[in-house]
Amino acid sequence: xxxxxxxxxxxxxxxxxxxxxxxxxxxxxxxxxxxxxxxxxxxxxxxxxxxxxxxxxxxxxxxxxxxxxxxxxxxxx
Numbered sequence: 001x002x003x004x005x006x007x008x009x010x011x012x013x014x015x016x017x018x019x020x021x022x023x024x025x026x027x028x029x030x031x032x033x034x035x036x037x038x039x040x041x042x043x044x045x046x047x048x049x050x051x052x053x054x055x056x057x058x059x060x061x062x063x064x065x066x067x068x069x070x071x072x073x074x075x076x077x
Contacts, residue, residue: 010047021048025059032064042072049073 012018023041030037041057048055057074060066 018053020054020056022056022058028057028059028065028069029061031068032062038068038072041069045069045073049075 021044023044027037027041031041032038045055047053055074057069060069
């Protein structure tokens with residue numbers, strides 16, 4: 001299966017002076033139960049840290065979510 005797209009949202013990271021990225025509550029709420037969401041969040045955190053962009057995780061509601069975010073590279077809890 002081949003996929004092509006004419007424009008990527010990631011190109012905004014180059015085009016605009018972005019100083020922080022928010023991780024949506026829908027990803028944060030399922031990081032303890034969804035391996036795929038955990039990998040997506042981990043990738044977003046990694047990209048942001050490498051580009052010196054701040055990261056905000058919206059909707060941290062449990063200690064387990066907080067601990068997992070800290071384990072995968074989130075700097076605040």
